[in-house]
Amino acid sequence: MNKKQLLNTYKKIDSFNEKKVDSSVKPAIYRSEYDERLIKDFHYAKFQKNLQNAQKSDTLKALLNKEDWSEEDTNTLLESLR
Numbered sequence: 001m002n003k004k005q006l007l008n009t010y011k012k013i014d015s016f017n018e019k020k021v022d023s024s025v026k027p028a029i030y031r032s033e034y035d036e037r038l039i040k041d042f043h044y045a046k047f048q049k050n051l052q053n054a055q056k057s058d059t060l061k062a063l064l065n066k067e068d069w070s071e072e073d074t075n076t077l078l079e080s081l082r
Contacts, residue, residue: 054081 030036054060059080063073 050081 030039057080059076063069063077063080066073
């Protein structure tokens with residue numbers, strides 16, 4: 001089989017494939033709409049919990065009111081956000 005026949009064979013095989021893949025269409029990230037909703041709700045609840053903890057934290061409030069931060073203050077901030 002020469003090169004031309006080989007290329008023609010590949011063209012025929014491609015023509016048999018009825019589902020043409022459009023490269024501009026991105027594959028879905030989630031398996032279903034339910035999975036998408038569930039994951040987004042989980043992340044939103046996690047965000048709300050972190051926001052509530054940050055707003056109630058006296059340590060964080062004291063750090064935000066401080067003008068000059070030391071290395072210790074930065075470490076305290078990182079620990080309070082964990």
